[in-house]
Amino acid sequence: MSDLNSTTSPPSVPVELPQPIKKKIVLRRSAAKEVFPPTPKYKVEQQQQQEQSILSSESLKPSCRHGSITRFRYLTEKNENESSSSSSSSLLDIKRIIEIEFQFDKEDENTFKPGDYLSIFAPNPFNVVESIANRLNLNLNDRLDIEMIVVQEGKVVNLPDNLKRANARTIGYLLSHELDICGIPSKRLLRLLGENASDQEEKKKLVHLSSIEGKEDYNQMIGNRITLLDLLISYPSISNIPLHYLVDFISPLVPRDYSISSSPLSSQPRHATVVFSVVDMNINQKEIKGLCTSWLEDKCNESILNNIQQLNIDNNNNNNNNNNTTTTIINNIPYEIKPTNHFTLPKDTLKTPMIMIGPGTGVAPFIGFLSHLEKTKQPDLKLAETWLFFGCRSESYDFIYRDEIESFVKNGTLSHLVTAFSRESKDQSSQPLGYVQSKLLNHSSQLFNLITNNNATIYICGDAKGMAVGVKSAFIEIVKKELKMMMTNKQMKLFLNGLQIKDIY
Ligand SMILES: Cc1cc2nc3c(=O)[nH]c(=O)nc-3n(C[C@H](O)[C@H](O)[C@H](O)COP(=O)(O)OP(=O)(O)OC[C@H]3O[C@@H](n4cnc5c(N)ncnc54)[C@H](O)[C@@H]3O)c2cc1C
Known part of the structure; x- marks a missing residue:
């Protein structure tokens, strides 16, 4: 989610043409090149429990x-x-x-x-928790005693929060609530599985997946959404994985x-x-x-x-x-x-225009904003302009919150509603199919005026990779179009930085 508070003055006319952006290449060490097995960070002991009903009492998450x-x-x-x-x-x-x-x-x-x-x-699905425990010979009711054994600069480091919570609780709790066992298996985890596969062919394949050379196969594996459980099933010779490595190599469940x-x-x-x-x-x-x-x-x-x-x-x-x-x-x-400190309503909603861009479920916080404005606005005072750019695939199927949005327009809380349907709209002659990015360009001069003369706040909420990038490019296009100028990469970057991008999902 981003809040672009557009306080930058427009960049001056450039003298150079845009240059291709140089990419910074970061080389990461592959798990296959790491010393293996690494020094254990944790000591994990399992104590057998008599009671069989521990799991039900642990369905609640502590500290939450x-x-x-x-x-x-x-x-x-x-x-x-x-x-x-x-x-x-x-x-x-x-x-x-x-x-x-x-x-x-x-x-x-x-x-x-x-x-x-x-x-x-x-929590993780119980059938996955149970299958992983069975496959690794772990007893879900066993109680854990986890200790940190790594010492950094003479000090014993604290356990990470997820393991602190799991300490003195059961393996069932650990697998259900604290480890991301359904998430993307890391290369380190693949290496660990490989090192614990007794079959040489299986070992070779798993170690390959964790290596730099195996990058493409690893990416394909992720694309196919292969999980830890899939790997344990596909590589039956994996066994005896020490629990202290599992808790280290599987990310916390967030x-x-x-x-x-x-x-x-x-x-x-x-x-x-x-x-x-x-x-x-x-x-x-x-x-x-x-x-x-x-x-x-x-x-x-x-x-x-x-x-x-x-x-x-x-x-x-x-x-x-x-x-x-x-x-x-x-x-x-x-x-x-x-709480968020940056994705908030402007301090003065009578003076600061709001440009809200939220396709799909990205519209959620704007429904919250507009509901709040509706409740708090004074009948005799006019709000600054409020624009909502909403987009979805089909006007008939997924135009969510339509009634609420139209009622905000009727009662004057929302001054401008612009919709974009990418696959189906009821009247395609007056409403061509498209995305919110292109709709921004259709309102170029009004938006430029709001940004430069009225210090509008721009909010973007939704898909960070596709839509948010497109929206930022659209604002650059708007500035270029309205100032009738070219922009260098440096100026584009400065312009975007000036918009104070804070957070995106
Ligand atoms: C600040 C913020 C606000 C948000 N607000 C909303 C909101 O209002 N509404 C909304 O719908 N969402 C919102 N989201 C997104 C939301 O938090 C979740 O990310 C989303 O709902 C998916 O969660 P999930 O657990 O169902 O999917 P996940 O299980 O997390 O899966 C998500 C993606 O990860 C991929 N993935 C998962 N496991 C693997 C694997 N083993 N291998 C490869 N890929 C894998 C999946 O393919 C999937 O595409 C917001 C996110 C942020 C950061």
């Missing part, structure tokens, strides 16, 4: 609040065929987007402001952030809404699911099936959005409210 999902709704049409679709132009691969209303822990004194995130700590899409004034006290796109795809006939989004979707669907305190189903189908809202109580969702 637990909240509840109190309501959810699909903002897009549910489409059974989407994950198996291979056609890039097809509308069948529209993602499922779900909004959840989240209730914070009763004891949680923290509140949020528009622009803040909700961090959700999803929470997933979601921008809050409500105002603290618009929802019930201690409630916030977030919206997420379910990561669910098919690669080589294998279904690949995002850890957190699938966990949340499964929880929502289970709650319907189990009818857990389901109070009300409100069937309200409007504008082709499937607005079926399910009211429910799904407890024990580990979370944290993450």
Whole structure:
């Protein structure tokens, strides 16, 4: 997510033509060249437990609040065929987007402001935890005693946070909550697996994957979303991996952030809404699911099936959005409210125009901003201009929050709405297909004026690699076009730096 506070004055007219940007080449040591096995960092002991019910008491994550999902709704049409679709132009691969209303822990004194995130700590799927434990002969109920044995400059270093939490808890807890066992296997982990494969062919292949020479095969492996469990199944001779290396070579499991899409004034006290796109795809006939989004979707669907305190189903189908809202109580969702210092509303919303660019679920924080402005604006005072550039694939299927956005326009909270549909729009003669980047260029002179004369704040939220890069290039194009000038690479860089890019997802 980025907040471009465009305070730069436009660059002066250049004398040179743009030069190709020189790339800095960074050479990394491959895991295969490391001294192996390295000196262990940790001492890990396992103590057998008598009780068999330890795991259930460890389903909660310590040092973390637990909240509840109190309501959810699909903002897009549910489409059974989407994950198996291979056609890039097809509308069948529209993602499922779900909004959840989240209730914070009763004891949680923290509140949020528009622009803040909700961090959700999803556990690894239990079938994966169980399979890995079985394959490595680990007993999920065994209690761990983890100690740091590395000494740096005479001082014993502290355990990393994830291992601190896992200390004195069980292996089941460690694998469920603290290690990213479903994530991308690192080269060091591949080397460790290779060194512990008794079959020479398997050893050779795994060590190759961890080497510089094996880079292409490693990238292909990642592209195919091969996980630790896949490797343990495909290379059956791997055995006896010391636990102290596993906890070192598998990254900590990290929470997933979601921008809050409500105002603290618009929802019930201690409630916030977030919206997420379910990561669910098919690669080589294998279904690949995002850890957190699938966990949340499964929880929502289970709650319907189990009818857990389901109070009300409100069937309200409007504008082709499937607005079926399910009211429910799904407890024990580990979370944290993450405040942001930079992605905030301007201090003076009467004077500072806002240019918000948020395709797809990137619109979430802007719904929060606009809801907050709607609640706080004075009837007799006019807000500075507010622009929203929203984009999605199809006007009919995934124009999320359409009702809310149109109501912001009607009541004057949003002064300009610009939409971009990349695959389908209802009226393609008046609304050609395209992306938000190109729509920015259509409003070049107005945006240039807002940036240079009115000190507008530009907010970008969404895909960092594709859209955000395109949006930044579009702003450079706008400046070049409006000043009728060329820009050198140095000037482009200065211009972008002047926009104060702070954070992107
Ligand atoms: C500040 C911030 C705000 C955000 N706000 C939102 C928001 O409002 N809404 C929203 O939908 N998202 C948001 N995100 C993104 C969100 O945090 C998650 O990254 C996203 O939901 C995916 O999470 P997941 O656990 O479901 O998927 P993951 O399991 O994390 O998978 C994500 C990707 O990683 C790849 N991957 C996973 N495992 C492997 C493997 N073994 N090998 C190769 N590749 C692999 C997958 O292919 C997938 O494409 C935000 C992110 C940030 C940083």
